[in-house]
Amino acid sequence: MNLKNVMQKMIVLPMTACVLFLGMQFTEASRLNPFSNVQTLDISGEAKAAYIDEKTTNFFNSPAPSAKEYVVPDGWQQEKLSFDGVPVEKYTSTTTKTDRIVFFLHGGGYVGGLNNLYRDWGLHKAEVAGNATVFMLDYRLAPQNVYPAALEDAVKAYKGLLQMGYKPDNIILMGDSAGGNLSLALAVYLRDNKIPQPKAIVLLSPWTYLGTNLPAHTNNLEKDKMLGSKNKFMLTEVSNPSYTKDIDITNPYVSPAYADLTGISPMLIIAGGDELLLDDTALVSAHAKAAGVEITEKIYPGMSHDWDILLPELPESKAMNEQIAQFINQKFK
Numbered sequence: 146m147n148l149k150n151v152m153q154k155m156i157v158l159p160m161t162a163c164v165l166f167l168g169m170q171f172t173e174a175s176r177l178n179p180f181s182n183v184q185t186l187d188i189s190g191e192a193k194a195a196y197i198d199e200k201t202t203n204f205f206n207s208p209a210p211s212a213k214e215y216v217v218p219d220g221w222q223q224e225k226l227s228f229d230g231v232p233v234e235k236y237t238s239t240t241t242k243t244d245r246i247v248f249f250l251h252g253g254g255y256v257g258g259l260n261n262l263y264r265d266w267g268l269h270k271a272e273v274a275g276n277a278t279v280f281m282l283d284y285r286l287a288p289q290n291v292y293p294a295a296l297e298d299a300v301k302a303y304k305g306l307l308q309m310g311y312k313p314d315n316i317i318l319m320g321d322s323a324g325g326n327l328s329l330a331l332a333v334y335l336r337d338n339k340i341p342q343p344k345a346i347v348l349l350s351p352w353t354y355l356g357t358n359l360p361a362h363t364n365n366l367e368k369d370k371m372l373g374s375k376n377k378f379m380l381t382e383v384s385n386p387s388y389t390k391d392i393d394i395t396n397p398y399v400s401p402a403y404a405d406l407t408g409i410s411p412m413l414i415i416a417g418g419d420e421l422l423l424d425d426t427a428l429v430s431a432h433a434k435a436a437g438v439e440i441t442e443k444i445y446p447g448m449s450h451d452w453d454i455l456l457p458e459l460p461e462s463k464a465m466n467e468q469i470a471q472f473i474n475q476k477f478k
Contacts, residue, residue: 178218180269183457194447197456201370204455205377215261220276221268228305231298232283234259236268238276244315245277245477248303248343250284250331252322252352252451254379255295255388259283266454273466274317274473280306284327287387292399295388299331304340313341317473318410321451322422323388325351329401329409329429336408345476347469348414350451351429352422353402355386355394359424368419372450383421402428411439413472415465417448443468 188196217223217236224235247270251263259281271279284298307313320328325348335342362383366373372380389399397404402425412433416426426442433440445452445461453462 176216176218178265178268178272180265180457181218181272183462185460185463186458188460193459197370197449197452197459201375201449201455205375213261215264218265218268226280226305229301231301231305233302233305234264234281234283236271236279236281238271238278241276243275243277244312245275245473246306246311246316247271247274247277247279248306248316248318249279249281250299250318250320250324250327251281252320252324252350253286254352254382255287255323255386256382258286262454269457269466270319270469273470274319275470275477277317277473288390291390292388292392292396295327296330296334296398299327300334303331303335307341314344316343317345317347317476318343319347319349320351321349321454322352325349326353326355326401329353329404330398332409333397333401333404333406342408342410344410345473346410346412347472348412348426348429349453349465350416350420350422351414351425352383353425353429354400355389356400357384359428361423361425362421365419365421365423368449369417369421370419370449371452371455372421380421402432404432406433406436406438409433409436409438411441411476413441413443413469415443415445415468417450417452417461418444418446419448420450420452422450441472 220238220240222237222239226233226235249267249270251259251267264281267279267281271277280302282299282302285294306316318328318332328346328348329351332342332346372383374380392399394400395403414426414430416423423444426444430440430442445465448461452459453465456462
C-alpha cells in the first residue's frame, strides 16, 4: 500500500523478451540511503505507541513533497532497462560482487508507482539480502490499467531476467502490500505455466485478499496507523480497489489467498499485529502449510501495515530486517 501522495506516482502473450538498455547512472559520493545504518530507538510500551501515533499523524497531515529526479545512493549503480516495453530499473552494488538477485515489486494499492521513497527502501532491502543486485519493476497502474496489466508486466520482466541468463535459483522475489499480492500471483502464474520458480519469496504486509469482509479490516481500522483511518486515500482504495474493477475477487491471480499454493517456492511472510491486512497473512500462511509449502511467518505485535517504511528506527524494523537477512542467507547456503 502506498503512503499518501508521497508513494505516488493474464493472459500473457508468449514473446521473446526484448531487453533495451536505456541508460546507466554512476554516482560518486552522491548521498546516503536514509534507510541504511538507521539508529534504533530504545523505546517501548506507551512511549512507543505515542511516538508511532505522533509520527504517523504528522506524516498524513503534511503536504506531499514534490517529485524530484532520483539520486542514486552511494554504493549503487543504476541501469534503466525495458523488457518488451515494460520498464525495469536495475541497481548493482559497486562494492560487492554477488550472484544474488532481488526482483522487487513495490506496493501502492496498484495505483501508486515506483517512487523515490520505494527506490530507497528497495535498495535497503537489497542491502539486507547481501547487497544483491535488485531489479525494480515499474508496472502499469490502475485505474487506467486494471487487472491483468500489472501481472502481465511482472511476467514479462521475470521472463526477461531468465532470458538475460539469470538463474531462477539465484532470484529472490520480494514485494510489499500490493507488491506482495503481485509477487504471490506471479509465483502462482509461474507454477501454472511451468516456468521455473524463484529460489524464495519474501512477502511484507502482503495484500492477498482484495475483498473487504475479513475481520481485521474492521477490528484494526483504528489500530493500523499506516493503512487505517489516518490514511484516507489508501483506505478508500483498499475498500474499493481500482485494479479489480468488474473482476471476480476469488480469481487466484487477483486474490492469491484463494490460490492452491502447491509447488510454490519457500516463503517468508511478515506482517504487523495491528495492521488492516493481518488476516491476509493468516490466510496465505494457512493455505501454504496445507499445500506443503515451506513457510516462515512472523507477526510483530503493535505494528501497522508496512511500518518499516515510515518507522525504520523502531526495534521491530531492525528485527524484521535481521529476519529477512537470516531467511535469505539460509536459502543461499
